[in-house]
Amino acid sequence: MTFERSFMNFVQILSEEETTPEISPSALADVGKEYALRSIVCIVSSLKESDSSSEPDVIIPLFGPVPENEPPAYLFKNTLNGRKTVTFHVYLRDNKTWNEEEYQSFAIVIDILMIHTERFLLGKVVKDSALTQYLTGLPNSGGFIAYATRLCESGEIMNYDSFFFNLKSYGLISRRYGLSEGDEIMKRYAKKLREFCQQDEIVAHFGGDNYTALIKKERTKAFLKYISAVPVYGIKNDKKEDLKVAAVTGVYAVDESLKEPGQLISRAAMALSYAKNVANKPYVFVNKAMSTRIYRQKQIEDRYEEALSSDEFRIYLQPKVDIFTGEIVGAESLTRWFCNGVVLYPTEFVPILEQEGMVASLDLYVLRKTCEFIKNWENKGLEPVQVSVNFSRRDLNYKNLAKEIVTIIDESGVDRSLLQIEVTETASEDERLLMTSFLKALKDKGIDTAIDDFGTGYSSLSNLRDFPVTMIKIDRSFISNESIENSNNDEIVLRNIINLAKELNIKVLTEGVERVEQVELLKKVDCHFVQGFLYDNPMPEQEFQKRLIEKKA
Known part of the structure; x- marks a missing residue:
């Protein structure tokens, strides 16, 4: 040829x-x-x-x-x-x-x-x-998933632990060195991570300061130690400065429960969130309790809107009592979620709704239902008592909240004096300003207000002066001490708070009354109004109607 x-x-x-x-x-x-x-x-x-x-x-x-x-x-x-x-x-x-x-x-x-x-x-x-992070050259999320998929298909993934980590105080580094040099530091950091990894391991960069990795189980301890202080350098004013970059890490020790590669990221990210927001530790391993908690949280988020429209939330009423007469002087509306045959209490779902910015719709729902109850009592010829409704501090960012509360009450045909709005005391100065404005707006419209859990926030006594409220609800911790010395101190504090409140024309109610000796203490300090299991549990509205007829707890 x-x-x-x-x-x-x-x-x-x-x-x-x-x-x-x-x-x-x-x-x-x-x-x-x-x-x-x-x-x-x-x-x-x-x-x-x-x-x-x-x-x-x-x-x-x-x-x-x-x-x-x-x-x-x-x-x-x-x-x-x-x-x-x-x-x-x-x-x-x-x-x-x-x-x-x-x-x-x-x-x-x-x-x-x-x-x-x-x-x-x-x-x-x-x-x-398409599978690489442009700045550092490390695999991006797509590259990580592609690599992880191959390991899952071969079964070798069981030899690895999955990591998700953020860099500590990287914003401070960027501010010190500037954006351009900050990028160079990130490249040097990524290079150091690449150098640590063996040929069959991977570290990926998802952008920002978010990294993930698959490291052999026997090298997990060494990797955690390594990323606790990775040595790099920055250049400022033409001078080289050594620094160490630390990470906060979530670790998922891969096990038989792994169903698909995406869980390598989601489970390690869940542990990272726990390490940062709950445990305040440099690293946390995924555990069963954490997984259950996150799964429960997702269930609540996914089901909430449908549950609200389907009336799965039921309103229970707990009487407020005058301990000197035994008379019912009011009530508090409390919510229960009947979810697929299981009763969820507010401590289970309210923090999640607050975190996701969804709680305002629930608080307004409770207000509407409470107004319906009061109107129903009036239609039946029963003499109603004032009922309080809790509003989360997270609601305060909703600028039209006071206006919407007034609208709901007025549209129900219920007198404004029969409703009281409770807000939990705050330790934040920003929230104090929002709360003061909110409480004043309600007071101007003739709606009573109360500070819940009084005594747990910051500068509680100054709140008595600043907040335009008609009632304070003293936290149960003031009457829960078993020791005589602490009990004596509580008595002194309670008596002075009550006397000061009376001089300011503010009513006082103590929460969490469960024992007879607590009632005796409250009588000594001249606190008339209480709320607690000793007198009555929260109950359905039909049951509360009987209390209204009897006028006794």
Whole structure:
């Protein structure tokens, strides 16, 4: 076969597919015979000045085996994208060499082969970039999932632990060094993480300061220690400053409960959230209780809107009592969620609704139902008592809240004096300002207000002066002490709070009354109004109607 014919076959075969490494042995078969080819190996290297200079060389066999520790007969080199060098190592059979004419004609073969190989490499770069974080060059979430999927399919994933971690105080680093140098520090940090990982491990960057990793179980302790203080440096005013970057980490020790690769991220992220927001620790491992809690939280979030529209929330009423007469002087509306045959109490769902910014709709729902109860009592000829409704401090950011409360009460046809709005005392100065404005708006509309859990917030006595309220509800902790010394101190504090409140024309009610001796203490300090299990549990509205008729708890 002539060179022209074998060359045309070579060009035609290479042009048929874009997978150059796979088809090049066939393309070079005829040409190889004429030029005594034994092997051609393509080696892709990163230039020293490039961002990827630390990456290992990529070896791509194009024809024949890869010789070990043997110098090539000929080298052909080119630069790809200004970042990488592509070198073709050519090995010949039987120590053959080419004359000048053979060298020049084969150089044309190499030029064609190089064009197709570089096209293949550029296509691979484009494909890989979709799986790579642009700043650090680490795999992104897609790259992580792709790698994890392969481990899951092979069953090797059981040998790994999954990590999700954030960098501590990275915002301070960025402010100190500026955004540009902050990016460079992030690149150096990523390089350090890559250096720690073994060939069959992965660390990925999801953007910002969010990282994830799959590390062999036997190296978990070493990895946690490593990311607790990764040494990098920053440059400020042309001076190099050493610093250590620490991380807060969630760890999922992969087990048989893993169903799909995404859980490697979600479970480790769940532990990270727990480490940051609950445990305040540098790292936390996923445990069963945590998983149950998160699952429960998601159930509540997903079911809430439907439950509200389906009237799954029931309103219970707990009487407020005058301990000197035994008369019912009021009540508090409390909510229970009847969810798929299970009763959920406010402590289970209210914090979650507050966290997700959903609690205002529930508080307004309770207010509407309470107004319906009062109107129903009036229609039946019963003398109603004032009923209080709790509103979360999170509701205070809703600027039209006071207006909406007034609208709901007025539309129900109930007198405003029969409703009282309770808000829990706050320790936040920002919330104090919002609360003062909210309470004043209600007072101006003739609606009574109360501070719940009084004594647990900051500067409680100044709240008596600043908050326009008609009642304070003293927290149960003031009457729960068992020791005589503490009980004596509580009595002194209670008496002074009650006397001060009376002088300010503010009523006082004590919560959590469960024992007779607590009643005796409250009588001594002249606190008339109480609420607690000693007198009555929260009860359905129908049951509370009987109390209204009897007027006794």
